[in-house]
Amino acid sequence: MTRIMPRKDVVIVGLGWTGSILAHELTEEGLDVLAIERGPWRDTATDFNIGYMQDELRYAVRRDLFLQPVEEAMTMRNNTSQTALPMRDYGSFLPGNGVGGAGVHWNGHTWRFWDSDFRIASHLAERYGPDKTRELQLQDWGVTGAELEGSYDRFEYLAGISGKAGNIKGQIQPGGNPFEDPRSRDYPLPPLPMTYAPTLFADVTRSMGLHPFPTPAANLSKDYINPLGIAMGQCTMCGFCERFGCANYSKSSAQTTILPVLMRKKNFELRTQSEVLHVDLDASRKNARGVTYVDTSGEEYFQPADMVLLCAYGLHNVRLMLISGIGVPYDPGTGEGTVGRNYCYQTNSGAQVFFDDKNFNPFIAAGALGQTVDDYNGDAFDHGGVDFVGGAGINCIPTNGRPIQTRPTAPGSPRWGSEWKKATVQAYKSTLGFSSQGSSYPIRGNYLDLDPTYKDRFGRPLLRVTFDFPDNDVRMSAWITGKMEEIAKSFGGRQYTASPRKKGWDSVPYQSTHNTGGAIMGADRKTSAINKYLQSWDVPNVFVIGASAFAHNAGKNPTGTVGALAFHAADAIRQQYLRNPGQPLVTA
């Protein structure tokens, strides 16, 4: 028996960053908004208790705040010739769960993509001719950098980002990122105080003629009151950021920037521990009637609504579309269809420099406290002489010294015994690590669909991830990692290591929770699932908001762009959609 609930203007699936932003914006418009969240309620003092948040085993190793595979798993394979098997434990990436979503336990790197990213296909064709990218399935996003500038700005001011502008209205700013697109004003807060390793990294890279700058961070350098009137604190650099909730209100999340205001609104309601099973369409298949969800008692509910906003993690948005029959599933054989298309990831690599005489105090850290060099990222350099497109930000951002998981040892050290112990103690404080955050470009064979065999606890098919690093990206990573070796050498340490990303995506070791695409935005409904306002081409009263909209992934962390797209979609709904509800905002 499905119980039918009273109608709402808007139902939002998932209350993380995007769900909270949309809920706030649309309740401001006077709409009656309901958010349905699969996981539990989470609040700073009670759930991120300052007395026990520093529990590496519980939060980082057992991943207490994350989605557990028993709730929803995914299957994976590297290509269509293999049989996908379930990731019985998450490893390579770790989706969030509960109110605040992955925004609770992120590190806080807050980037803007560039105009050359949003117009990637046409821009690269203009600059290098069509042959350069023939092996890739690159597509323009349907928006420009200039169109999104205001939305980026709103997200950064909502979140109280600490950083240094590199380009304000075309004026290059000393100490900032000279390669970024023009921004209308500086970050709301100055950069964090630097720890030792990024300070050295900046010195070394600057001496090599590169342009280091402080990584824009959602760890706050000062106390701050955001435009909603919500107060945030100063980051204390405790070294428990990624995988942990912030206990002292100093990392931006829905909890620290939106929820105190949102939760008190009379026209907002939240139902937690309730999982949306599917979006219900009417007989025309062009209109969503609402959603069906199930709560912890196992009872099923139908929630009627005039609009449905999919604001879950990107991968879950795609799965809900596939299960609900919104849009045409992508077919890697023909390259046709849109839902599941252009799944991308992040092509990272790492380097370590081992010293004898340095003490980096690695435990003094914040998730985004560090320095970045963007000289080899995206469109910052000429790809005329290299055999790839794309690039990477090179980051020296030591995030922690938590000893279960962060115990570097010099190459050749044993993994146990007295010699291991010596090597561990020697390297713990004196190792400097840095990494590349590499772009991930789409190819025809990387995609998402529903698994034919494995089901979740409600009997719905799991999402199947078919992915391997494209040759272009592997060549990119090799070249970038070569540049990282040059940097590593220049430190003058005892020895160094550097490891480029290789073919054969492995689902076990953690790499990145920057899964993008699958419900991409674009100007052409044949090759994109949603239009430039993140509205479904096929079911216009459904909007799909998140990194699922990315037509590719740049060499940068995605959250800044996810936040900007949320504001961008909210503006379109408020200023355009509500005048003609149910109608497409773009006709194509």
Place this chain on the structure above:
Amino acid sequence: MEAVADRFIPADDLSIGGREAGCVLYLDRQLAGSYGQSSRLYMQGPFKPALPTQGYQGQETPAERYRKGLAALNRWTAENKSGKSFAELQPDEQDAVLKDMEADKIKLPDGVAPKAFFGLMLTTVMEGFFADPIYGGNKDMASWKMLGFPGARYDYRDHVSKHNQPYPLPPVSIAGSPAWLVK
């Protein structure tokens, strides 16, 4: 298992050994809980042979793997080391057996994969040694003192700009610190 913990983490001038640090108590507690029972993992079938990129696809939980693996290890030492259990071997003999397991050089009975079981033991013993003492291992924060990790602290603002200088304070556990008690 205590013998294994002491070979992974031998007592020496850097720290106490894995046995004294409580790594086995840690392990017992973990195996009795959600980790040991795989209760948070996706455990629906079918269970199929996996490619290396697809991760562990076995049906056995860590608790079951430990039970079976330790029995297999002792049977192997009984058959190959004149009737002794692993714990009865000399330390250098124990090291040799563990190295062979790590390199997949010996064949354990009952279908136990030596390298995989070795990896499981190494992971969990190290977890116990480096986790907060509230979990039963890392007695008196021994591993944190060894590394110079200050533990469950939350505020380094007073030291962030003191580059290349040692952090002065001893570690703190979630359960507190001996320094919090008036002598």
Place this chain on the structure above:
Amino acid sequence: MRTVKLFFAVLLGTTAAGSVFAGSGTPDDASKIIRGRYQAVLGDCAGCHTKQGGAPFAGGAPLETPFGALVPPNITPDPETGIGTWSEADFFSAMKRGIGHGGKRLYPAMPYPAYTKMHDADISDLWSYIRTIEPVHNAVKANQLPFPFNIRLSMLGWNTINFTEGEFKPDSQKSAEWNRGAYLVQGPGHCVTCHSPKSVLGADETDGALTGASLQGWYAPDISGNSYTGIGGWSDDEVVGYLKTGANNHSIASGPMAEVIENSTSAMKDEDLKAIATYLKSIKSEPAKPAPVKSDDAHFQAGALIYHDTCSACHGGEGQGGRQLFPALAGSPIVQQADAETLIHVVLNGSQAARTATAPTTPAMPSLAWRLNDQQVADVLTYIRNSWGNAAPPVASSKVADQRKP
């Protein structure tokens, strides 16, 4: 169950046989009702008579008093379960003398010893407003006191000793603003009910008024004009900001005061808040500041380590706090009250800040009862009460043990 608020009362509120006359003859003109609604704000009627999530004024959550539990009654105009059968005269009598409909005496948890100072016109306005509240049928068993306190007649004896009826008399030597402040504090705002020391029977002392009092688990602090334990160090704007938003540069409201701010002071007019500030700061008191506990004291030193390892990430290494988020401890009056009751309460149970339109964050401090034993709670409090220029008596672990008991 909400923690204590002695100050709120129980009107009798039930269907006393006899009188049948409803409140008639009062002209319900709109401006009078609007003025009356503001009187309800000033008097914080909702603070007691509205249960969280319940219908307005239809009865509150039980109040724990030293004598037992009292449940604030339904004061909506419902004839059976509310005060629908009351006359305006009944209402006056309740507010001015603590005698309700049918002659029943009110327990002085209802702050009629303060309300007696209200102007008749203000009470009349309030009555007009109360008549317009949506009637709610909600029977409340008001009196859960054990014998002998359940005998309302005993209130007669209490009244003859402790209660002086009479309207507020302005002091012509003082400014109109000061007089307005004094009226609000002593009368409708009934600040004295919590912040003044209690005699054995629970009345407000006139000497030492507003210099702080225990509220069973919380300590309503000194709000007189000295700059040590009182608010003399706060500017008028800071006092106004605190009452308006729940936070200023010195402090963040929590506990019962957070509720008062949410329900009452945040909705007061700025000029009334300014008048309150003027009056409170004029109240003279001279609490003796002790010599601080010495920094070589073993408990102080243990407290310093606990503070650094547990508290400084929010309250700052020098007790400086953080804007609208973490109360400053250095120079804080509440930290230096003679009685550490509030501090112990907050460390053991945690606390959440008031929520107001201009300070929506509602930051919270978690309970640390699981992490710190009685001695450690005492030591860290002794440390914060005697650091950064603070000075206050050390805290005994036995006091923490008493408060830890359920």
